[in-house]
Amino acid sequence: MKILLLEDDTALAHILVDYLEDEYEVVQTYSVKKALTLTEEQKFDLYIFDINVADGDGISLLRELREFHDETPAIFITAFHDTKYLKSAFGAGANDFIKKPFDLDELGVRIENLKRHFGLASLVELGEGLVLDTKTHSLTQEDKTVHLTQKESECLHYFYKNRHRIISSDELLQNFWEFDEMPSDDAIRTIVKNLRKHIGKEHIVNIRGEGYKFE
Known part of the structure:
Protein backbone atom coordinates (compact mmCIF):
# COMPACT_ATOMS: atom_id res chain seq x y z
CA MET A 1 0.00 0.00 0.00
CA GLY A 119 -10.43 -2.97 0.31
CA LEU A 120 -6.83 -1.77 0.51
CA ALA A 121 -5.30 -4.98 1.82
CA SER A 122 -3.55 -7.20 -0.71
CA LEU A 123 -6.37 -9.75 -0.33
CA VAL A 124 -9.69 -8.08 -1.10
CA GLU A 125 -12.99 -9.85 -0.39
CA LEU A 126 -15.29 -8.79 -3.21
CA GLY A 127 -18.23 -10.76 -1.86
CA GLU A 128 -19.76 -14.25 -2.14
CA GLY A 129 -16.44 -15.93 -1.39
CA LEU A 130 -14.74 -14.05 -4.22
CA VAL A 131 -11.22 -12.87 -3.31
CA LEU A 132 -8.90 -10.68 -5.38
CA ASP A 133 -5.17 -10.81 -4.68
CA THR A 134 -3.90 -7.41 -5.85
CA LYS A 135 -0.26 -8.54 -5.68
CA THR A 136 -0.53 -11.68 -7.83
CA HIS A 137 -3.57 -10.42 -9.81
CA SER A 138 -5.38 -13.67 -9.12
CA LEU A 139 -9.10 -14.08 -8.51
CA THR A 140 -10.26 -16.97 -6.34
CA GLN A 141 -13.73 -18.35 -5.66
CA GLU A 142 -13.92 -21.51 -3.55
CA ASP A 143 -11.31 -23.83 -5.12
CA LYS A 144 -11.14 -22.11 -8.50
CA THR A 145 -8.44 -19.51 -9.29
CA VAL A 146 -8.03 -17.44 -12.45
CA HIS A 147 -5.20 -15.07 -13.25
CA LEU A 148 -6.09 -11.61 -14.48
CA THR A 149 -3.93 -9.23 -16.44
CA GLN A 150 -2.51 -6.36 -14.40
CA LYS A 151 -4.92 -3.87 -15.99
CA GLU A 152 -7.90 -6.17 -15.34
CA SER A 153 -6.84 -6.57 -11.70
CA GLU A 154 -6.29 -2.84 -11.24
CA CYS A 155 -9.61 -1.93 -12.83
CA LEU A 156 -11.53 -4.52 -10.80
CA HIS A 157 -9.92 -3.24 -7.60
CA TYR A 158 -10.79 0.34 -8.60
CA PHE A 159 -14.41 -0.62 -9.27
CA TYR A 160 -14.59 -2.23 -5.83
CA LYS A 161 -12.98 0.69 -3.98
CA ASN A 162 -15.41 3.09 -5.67
CA ARG A 163 -18.44 0.81 -5.51
CA HIS A 164 -20.66 3.57 -4.12
CA ARG A 165 -20.54 5.57 -7.37
CA ILE A 166 -20.54 5.33 -11.16
CA ILE A 167 -17.13 5.15 -12.87
CA SER A 168 -16.84 6.53 -16.41
CA SER A 169 -14.59 5.08 -19.10
CA ASP A 170 -12.69 8.39 -19.20
CA GLU A 171 -11.93 8.12 -15.49
CA LEU A 172 -10.52 4.63 -15.90
CA LEU A 173 -8.43 5.68 -18.89
CA GLN A 174 -6.99 8.67 -17.04
CA ASN A 175 -6.17 6.59 -13.96
CA PHE A 176 -4.53 3.57 -15.58
CA TRP A 177 -2.84 4.81 -18.75
CA GLU A 178 -0.35 7.57 -19.45
CA PHE A 179 -1.68 10.31 -21.73
CA ASP A 180 0.54 9.35 -24.65
CA GLU A 181 -0.35 5.67 -24.26
CA MET A 182 -4.09 6.10 -23.77
CA PRO A 183 -6.12 3.57 -25.81
CA SER A 184 -9.66 3.91 -27.07
CA ASP A 185 -12.82 3.17 -25.09
CA ASP A 186 -12.71 -0.29 -26.67
CA ALA A 187 -9.92 -1.23 -24.24
CA ILE A 188 -12.22 -0.53 -21.28
CA ARG A 189 -15.09 -2.46 -22.84
CA THR A 190 -12.79 -5.43 -23.40
CA ILE A 191 -11.58 -5.36 -19.78
CA VAL A 192 -15.14 -5.13 -18.46
CA LYS A 193 -16.22 -8.00 -20.75
CA ASN A 194 -13.38 -10.19 -19.47
CA LEU A 195 -14.08 -9.35 -15.83
CA ARG A 196 -17.76 -10.17 -16.24
CA LYS A 197 -16.79 -13.63 -17.47
CA HIS A 198 -15.03 -14.25 -14.17
CA ILE A 199 -17.28 -12.54 -11.61
CA GLY A 200 -20.66 -12.41 -13.38
CA LYS A 201 -22.44 -9.69 -15.34
CA GLU A 202 -24.49 -8.70 -12.33
CA HIS A 203 -21.45 -7.36 -10.46
CA ILE A 204 -20.34 -4.76 -13.01
CA VAL A 205 -23.44 -2.94 -14.20
CA ASN A 206 -23.46 -0.73 -17.28
CA ILE A 207 -25.14 2.61 -16.53
CA ARG A 208 -26.17 3.81 -19.97
CA GLY A 209 -24.45 7.03 -21.01
CA GLU A 210 -22.51 7.31 -17.73
CA GLY A 211 -20.22 4.35 -17.15
CA TYR A 212 -20.05 1.33 -14.84
CA LYS A 213 -20.95 0.54 -11.25
CA PHE A 214 -19.81 -2.35 -9.05
CA GLU A 215 -22.72 -4.10 -7.32
Whole structure:
Protein backbone atom coordinates (compact mmCIF):
# COMPACT_ATOMS: atom_id res chain seq x y z
CA MET A 1 0.00 0.00 0.00
CA LYS A 2 1.29 3.44 -0.95
CA ILE A 3 0.74 6.48 1.29
CA LEU A 4 1.16 10.20 0.55
CA LEU A 5 2.05 12.08 3.73
CA LEU A 6 1.70 15.87 3.85
CA GLU A 7 3.28 17.13 7.08
CA ASP A 8 5.52 20.22 7.47
CA ASP A 9 6.66 19.54 11.03
CA THR A 10 10.07 18.04 10.24
CA ALA A 11 10.41 16.08 13.48
CA LEU A 12 6.91 14.62 13.30
CA ALA A 13 7.27 13.85 9.60
CA HIS A 14 10.41 11.80 10.28
CA ILE A 15 8.71 9.91 13.12
CA LEU A 16 5.67 9.13 10.96
CA VAL A 17 7.73 8.03 7.97
CA ASP A 18 9.86 5.73 10.17
CA TYR A 19 6.72 4.20 11.67
CA LEU A 20 4.78 3.80 8.44
CA GLU A 21 7.68 2.47 6.35
CA ASP A 22 7.80 -0.67 8.49
CA GLU A 23 4.73 -1.80 6.56
CA TYR A 24 3.95 0.63 3.73
CA GLU A 25 5.54 2.60 0.93
CA VAL A 26 5.54 6.27 1.97
CA VAL A 27 6.04 9.45 -0.06
CA GLN A 28 6.36 12.50 2.18
CA THR A 29 6.25 16.20 1.36
CA TYR A 30 6.11 19.48 3.28
CA SER A 31 4.24 21.37 0.54
CA VAL A 32 0.63 21.45 -0.66
CA LYS A 33 1.82 22.39 -4.15
CA LYS A 34 4.20 19.43 -4.25
CA ALA A 35 1.53 17.11 -2.86
CA LEU A 36 -0.83 18.07 -5.67
CA THR A 37 1.88 17.41 -8.25
CA LEU A 38 2.60 14.01 -6.68
CA THR A 39 -1.07 12.99 -6.94
CA GLU A 40 -0.94 13.81 -10.65
CA GLU A 41 2.22 11.76 -11.20
CA GLN A 42 1.60 8.74 -8.96
CA LYS A 43 -1.23 6.59 -7.64
CA PHE A 44 -1.72 6.44 -3.87
CA ASP A 45 -3.90 4.19 -1.72
CA LEU A 46 -4.12 6.56 1.26
CA TYR A 47 -3.58 10.24 2.01
CA ILE A 48 -2.46 11.48 5.43
CA PHE A 49 -2.66 15.28 5.42
CA ASP A 50 -1.89 17.89 8.04
CA ILE A 51 -4.47 20.67 8.01
CA ASN A 52 -2.12 23.62 8.34
CA VAL A 53 1.16 23.68 6.38
CA ALA A 54 3.43 26.51 5.30
CA ASP A 55 2.08 27.01 1.76
CA GLY A 56 -1.59 26.21 2.31
CA ASP A 57 -3.84 23.68 3.99
CA GLY A 58 -4.68 20.04 3.56
CA ILE A 59 -8.43 20.62 3.57
CA SER A 60 -8.32 22.79 0.45
CA LEU A 61 -6.02 20.25 -1.18
CA LEU A 62 -8.40 17.37 -0.51
CA ARG A 63 -11.38 19.42 -1.68
CA GLU A 64 -9.60 20.05 -4.99
CA LEU A 65 -8.73 16.35 -5.35
CA ARG A 66 -12.33 15.32 -4.68
CA GLU A 67 -13.52 17.74 -7.39
CA PHE A 68 -11.43 15.70 -9.83
CA HIS A 69 -13.09 12.44 -8.65
CA ASP A 70 -10.11 11.36 -6.57
CA GLU A 71 -11.72 9.12 -3.95
CA THR A 72 -8.49 8.03 -2.26
CA PRO A 73 -9.19 7.61 1.49
CA ALA A 74 -7.81 10.49 3.58
CA ILE A 75 -6.89 10.90 7.23
CA PHE A 76 -6.29 14.39 8.64
CA ILE A 77 -3.84 15.05 11.45
CA THR A 78 -3.95 18.40 13.21
CA ALA A 79 -3.09 20.33 16.34
CA PHE A 80 -6.39 22.22 16.12
CA HIS A 81 -9.03 21.19 18.64
CA ASP A 82 -11.80 23.47 17.37
CA THR A 83 -14.70 21.43 15.97
CA LYS A 84 -15.00 23.79 13.00
CA TYR A 85 -11.86 22.20 11.53
CA LEU A 86 -13.34 18.76 12.10
CA LYS A 87 -16.51 19.75 10.23
CA SER A 88 -14.51 21.38 7.46
CA ALA A 89 -12.30 18.32 7.01
CA PHE A 90 -15.22 15.92 6.73
CA GLY A 91 -17.04 18.40 4.50
CA ALA A 92 -14.06 18.30 2.13
CA GLY A 93 -14.25 14.51 1.93
CA ALA A 94 -12.05 13.28 4.79
CA ASN A 95 -12.54 9.71 6.01
CA ASP A 96 -10.91 10.05 9.42
CA PHE A 97 -9.38 12.65 11.72
CA ILE A 98 -6.73 12.40 14.44
CA LYS A 99 -5.62 15.16 16.83
CA LYS A 100 -2.05 15.86 17.90
CA PRO A 101 -0.48 14.60 20.04
CA PHE A 102 -1.45 11.04 19.24
CA ASP A 103 -0.11 7.55 19.80
CA LEU A 104 1.38 5.98 16.68
CA ASP A 105 -0.53 2.78 17.37
CA GLU A 106 -3.77 4.79 17.21
CA LEU A 107 -2.82 5.95 13.72
CA GLY A 108 -2.06 2.33 12.82
CA VAL A 109 -5.51 1.21 13.99
CA ARG A 110 -7.19 3.96 11.97
CA ILE A 111 -5.25 2.94 8.87
CA GLU A 112 -6.23 -0.70 9.34
CA ASN A 113 -9.86 0.33 9.66
CA LEU A 114 -9.73 2.22 6.35
CA LYS A 115 -7.94 -0.71 4.71
CA ARG A 116 -10.81 -3.00 5.65
CA HIS A 117 -13.47 -0.50 4.59
CA PHE A 118 -11.91 0.40 1.24
CA GLY A 119 -10.43 -2.97 0.31
CA LEU A 120 -6.83 -1.77 0.51
CA ALA A 121 -5.30 -4.98 1.82
CA SER A 122 -3.55 -7.20 -0.71
CA LEU A 123 -6.37 -9.75 -0.33
CA VAL A 124 -9.69 -8.08 -1.10
CA GLU A 125 -12.99 -9.85 -0.39
CA LEU A 126 -15.29 -8.79 -3.21
CA GLY A 127 -18.23 -10.76 -1.86
CA GLU A 128 -19.76 -14.25 -2.14
CA GLY A 129 -16.44 -15.93 -1.39
CA LEU A 130 -14.74 -14.05 -4.22
CA VAL A 131 -11.22 -12.87 -3.31
CA LEU A 132 -8.90 -10.68 -5.38
CA ASP A 133 -5.17 -10.81 -4.68
CA THR A 134 -3.90 -7.41 -5.85
CA LYS A 135 -0.26 -8.54 -5.68
CA THR A 136 -0.53 -11.68 -7.83
CA HIS A 137 -3.57 -10.42 -9.81
CA SER A 138 -5.38 -13.67 -9.12
CA LEU A 139 -9.10 -14.08 -8.51
CA THR A 140 -10.26 -16.97 -6.34
CA GLN A 141 -13.73 -18.35 -5.66
CA GLU A 142 -13.92 -21.51 -3.55
CA ASP A 143 -11.31 -23.83 -5.12
CA LYS A 144 -11.14 -22.11 -8.50
CA THR A 145 -8.44 -19.51 -9.29
CA VAL A 146 -8.03 -17.44 -12.45
CA HIS A 147 -5.20 -15.07 -13.25
CA LEU A 148 -6.09 -11.61 -14.48
CA THR A 149 -3.93 -9.23 -16.44
CA GLN A 150 -2.51 -6.36 -14.40
CA LYS A 151 -4.92 -3.87 -15.99
CA GLU A 152 -7.90 -6.17 -15.34
CA SER A 153 -6.84 -6.57 -11.70
CA GLU A 154 -6.29 -2.84 -11.24
CA CYS A 155 -9.61 -1.93 -12.83
CA LEU A 156 -11.53 -4.52 -10.80
CA HIS A 157 -9.92 -3.24 -7.60
CA TYR A 158 -10.79 0.34 -8.60
CA PHE A 159 -14.41 -0.62 -9.27
CA TYR A 160 -14.59 -2.23 -5.83
CA LYS A 161 -12.98 0.69 -3.98
CA ASN A 162 -15.41 3.09 -5.67
CA ARG A 163 -18.44 0.81 -5.51
CA HIS A 164 -20.66 3.57 -4.12
CA ARG A 165 -20.54 5.57 -7.37
CA ILE A 166 -20.54 5.33 -11.16
CA ILE A 167 -17.13 5.15 -12.87
CA SER A 168 -16.84 6.53 -16.41
CA SER A 169 -14.59 5.08 -19.10
CA ASP A 170 -12.69 8.39 -19.20
CA GLU A 171 -11.93 8.12 -15.49
CA LEU A 172 -10.52 4.63 -15.90
CA LEU A 173 -8.43 5.68 -18.89
CA GLN A 174 -6.99 8.67 -17.04
CA ASN A 175 -6.17 6.59 -13.96
CA PHE A 176 -4.53 3.57 -15.58
CA TRP A 177 -2.84 4.81 -18.75
CA GLU A 178 -0.35 7.57 -19.45
CA PHE A 179 -1.68 10.31 -21.73
CA ASP A 180 0.54 9.35 -24.65
CA GLU A 181 -0.35 5.67 -24.26
CA MET A 182 -4.09 6.10 -23.77
CA PRO A 183 -6.12 3.57 -25.81
CA SER A 184 -9.66 3.91 -27.07
CA ASP A 185 -12.82 3.17 -25.09
CA ASP A 186 -12.71 -0.29 -26.67
CA ALA A 187 -9.92 -1.23 -24.24
CA ILE A 188 -12.22 -0.53 -21.28
CA ARG A 189 -15.09 -2.46 -22.84
CA THR A 190 -12.79 -5.43 -23.40
CA ILE A 191 -11.58 -5.36 -19.78
CA VAL A 192 -15.14 -5.13 -18.46
CA LYS A 193 -16.22 -8.00 -20.75
CA ASN A 194 -13.38 -10.19 -19.47
CA LEU A 195 -14.08 -9.35 -15.83
CA ARG A 196 -17.76 -10.17 -16.24
CA LYS A 197 -16.79 -13.63 -17.47
CA HIS A 198 -15.03 -14.25 -14.17
CA ILE A 199 -17.28 -12.54 -11.61
CA GLY A 200 -20.66 -12.41 -13.38
CA LYS A 201 -22.44 -9.69 -15.34
CA GLU A 202 -24.49 -8.70 -12.33
CA HIS A 203 -21.45 -7.36 -10.46
CA ILE A 204 -20.34 -4.76 -13.01
CA VAL A 205 -23.44 -2.94 -14.20
CA ASN A 206 -23.46 -0.73 -17.28
CA ILE A 207 -25.14 2.61 -16.53
CA ARG A 208 -26.17 3.81 -19.97
CA GLY A 209 -24.45 7.03 -21.01
CA GLU A 210 -22.51 7.31 -17.73
CA GLY A 211 -20.22 4.35 -17.15
CA TYR A 212 -20.05 1.33 -14.84
CA LYS A 213 -20.95 0.54 -11.25
CA PHE A 214 -19.81 -2.35 -9.05
CA GLU A 215 -22.72 -4.10 -7.32
